[in-house]
Amino acid sequence: MRPFVRQTWALTRRYLTQMEPAFIFISLVQPIIWLLLFGALFKEVVRIPGFGGDSYITFLTPGVVVMTALFSAGWSGMNFIDDMDSGVMSRMLVSPVHRGAMMASTLVYQALTTVVQSIIIVLLGWALGAKFPSGVPGVTMLVLGAVLIAVAFAALSNGLSLVTRTRETLIAAATALVLPLSFLSFAFMQANLVPGWIAGIARYNPVNWAVEAGRSALAVHVYWGTVGSYVLFLLASAIVAGVLATRAFRSYQRSI
Amino acid sequence: MKAAPAIEAIELVKTYKGEVSALAGLSFEVEPGTVFGLLGPNGAGKSTTVKILTTLSAPDSGAAMVGGVDVAKHPERVRRIIGAVAQESGSIAALTGRQNLRLQGDLQGMAPKELTGRSEQLLDTFGLTDAADRTAKTYSGGMRRRLDIAIALVHQPEVLFLDEPTTGLDPEARADTWRALTELAARQQLTILLTTHYLEEADQFASRLAIIDWGQIVAQGAPDELKAALRGDSVVVEMGDRRGAGIGERALLQLTDVGSVALDGTALRARVPDGARLLPSMLAALDGAGVQVESVAVSRPSLDDVYLHFAGRSFHSAQEVAA
Numbered sequence: 065m066r067p068f069v070r071q072t073w074a075l076t077r078r079y080l081t082q083m084e085p086a087f088i089f090i091s092l093v094q095p096i097i098w099l100l101l102f103g104a105l106f107k108e109v110v111r112i113p114g115f116g117g118d119s120y121i122t123f124l125t126p127g128v129v130v131m132t133a134l135f136s137a138g139w140s141g142m143n144f145i146d147d148m149d150s151g152v153m154s155r156m157l158v159s160p161v162h163r164g165a166m167m168a169s170t171l172v173y174q175a176l177t178t179v180v181q182s183i184i185i186v187l188l189g190w191a192l193g194a195k196f197p198s199g200v201p202g203v204t205m206l207v208l209g210a211v212l213i214a215v216a217f218a219a220l221s222n223g224l225s226l227v228t229r230t231r232e233t234l235i236a237a238a239t240a241l242v243l244p245l246s247f248l249s250f251a252f253m254q255a256n257l258v259p260g261w262i263a264g265i266a267r268y269n270p271v272n273w274a275v276e277a278g279r280s281a282l283a284v285h286v287y288w289g290t291v292g293s294y295v296l297f298l299l300a301s302a303i304v305a306g307v308l309a310t311r312a313f314r315s316y317q318r319s320i
Numbered sequence: 321m322k323a324a325p326a327i328e329a330i331e332l333v334k335t336y337k338g339e340v341s342a343l344a345g346l347s348f349e350v351e352p353g354t355v356f357g358l359l360g361p362n363g364a365g366k367s368t369t370v371k372i373l374t375t376l377s378a379p380d381s382g383a384a385m386v387g388g389v390d391v392a393k394h395p396e397r398v399r400r401i402i403g404a405v406a407q408e409s410g411s412i413a414a415l416t417g418r419q420n421l422r423l424q425g426d427l428q429g430m431a432p433k434e435l436t437g438r439s440e441q442l443l444d445t446f447g448l449t450d451a452a453d454r455t456a457k458t459y460s461g462g463m464r465r466r467l468d469i470a471i472a473l474v475h476q477p478e479v480l481f482l483d484e485p486t487t488g489l490d491p492e493a494r495a496d497t498w499r500a501l502t503e504l505a506a507r508q509q510l511t512i513l514l515t516t517h518y519l520e521e522a523d524q525f526a527s528r529l530a531i532i533d534w535g536q537i538v539a540q541g542a543p544d545e546l547k548a549a550l551r552g553d554s555v556v557v558e559m560g561d562r563r564g565a566g567i568g569e570r571a572l573l574q575l576t577d578v579g580s581v582a583l584d585g586t587a588l589r590a591r592v593p594d595g596a597r598l599l600p601s602m603l604a605a606l607d608g609a610g611v612q613v614e615s616v617a618v619s620r621p622s623l624d625d626v627y628l629h630f631a632g633r634s635f636h637s638a639q640e641v642a643a
Binding site: 317 | 406407472
């Protein structure tokens with residue numbers, strides 16, 4: 065266990081060292097557009113009978129937090145592809161490094177990035193007038209939900225990068241997944257106002273679990289049992305995705 | 321008692337999907353503490369062999385031992401006793417030289433104190449102390465390669481694999497790299513397996529060589545032994561065109577003292593017991609056959625000739641086929 069932890073930490077530190085700080089800010093351009101433009105465009109939807117709420121920004125902010133986490137997690141596999149091209153991946157694989165530590169370090173790094181991004185988006189939403197009645201505990205649960213969906217999706221992206229080994233395929237697959245997964249959830253629209261089939265799919269969509277966990281944790285009356293069960297489902301998804309993605313190293317090694 | 325081999329490859333076979341076999345029953349042994357060269361053109365199977373020996377890829381059949389450990393059965397034990405430098409860099413461009421060494425030491429589970437001392441020592445040996453706190457992407461090609469080798473050595477491996485370590489380096493950087501390596505090999509009991517397609521490099525640095533072609537070892541021995549197997553001199557006659565070379569080949573084969581003649585593009589390579597003495601009669605024979613000679617050179621056998629002799633084609637033509 066100890067070598068695993070030490071290796072995971074050494075590799076996480078590597079990703080933190082080589083991170084371009086500008087990356088966090090560039091990745092915030094999209095959520096700013098969502099909050100400012102999309103938020104303004106649909107400002108009046110709260111008046112639709114049955115929407116139940118008085119501010120669309122308050123409704124939208126958790127959705128944007130989760131979608132942004134998803135977007136940056138989709139790129140996670142690029143770390144591995146860069147390593148494959150530069151020979152770093154081969155060097156790791158012939159060193160006594162746990163495959164699990166190689167996977168876990170990228171996920172820890174992704175989780176840390178998501179925490180920073182999510183907090184900035186929450187502050188932006190707050191500046192634009194969003195209300196978070198339950199305060200810090202609610203925001204913490206929103207960030208936790210975003211982190212868990214980011215970890216699950218980053219693991220998927222990593223696994224895909226090990227199988228496809230090309231940038232183009234990875235980007236295409238990640239972008240093809242992010243928007244549908246976001247639209248097949250209640251990120252932008254109240255559950256009782258979306259078509260029945262979308263509501264049906266959303267129940268089984270982990271992205272929606274993260275949105276719902278965050279939004280219910282931020283409500284005036286919080287049902288912590290509901291929030292907790294969403295978080296447990298997300299945790300399970302993240303673990304399953306991480307384990308499956310680690311197995312993809314075998315497929316990579318067979319191909320070289 | 322003879323020491324157990326540091327590396328042992330037994331009948332390795334490997335075929336990539338939809339391709340001709342990369343390895344077709346490759347076997348060899350490397351004695352501990354020696355520098356062993358695997359020599360062959362691109363595509364001959366050198367990199368595949370290294371990938372199998374370093375646990376990166378698995379053979380279809382056959383077995384391999386490194387430091388007496390079976391690479392297929394205990395890959396994690398093999399990884400602890402080897403260092404490997406692949407053709408691509410392997411060092412992380414965004415980290416400094418020192419950070420790169422520290423990362424590898426952490427991954428190898430070295431004690432922090434030991435790691436610091438070892439890093440400084442390696443930076444010194446490879447002339448990187450002044451550049452230690454610059455990111456690797458600012459390094460020249462030669463410095464980057466030396467850093468790659470230093471990374472592979474940080475945990476004091478028993479066996480070092482170098483896959484085309486000097487490809488793409490200018491002659492000066494190649495010389496620097498080799499100077500650092502030979503110094504190191506002399507100081508500690510390190511077994512080195514290197515692959516190269518530079519004949520001179522193999523000749524100069526390897527104490528034993530195996531010539532590999534089409535996934536098989538076609539000859540092995542010390543460079544001098546291999547050269548001695550080809551008695552006499554090598555005479556290379558450049559004919560300028562293929563037709564002339566074809567006629568010239570038949571003309572030279574008429575001469576009783578000419579051992580063998582091989583066609584190498586538009587050139588003829590003949591083996592003769594005494595090149596200087598026989599040259600006039602060879603030129604006379606070519607003249608008699610009515611073909612023009614562009615140039616002629618007499619030389620002691622080189623590894624190039626060894627390669628031609630054992631692989632049945634010249635090294636350069638094999639390179640062209642592979643390219």
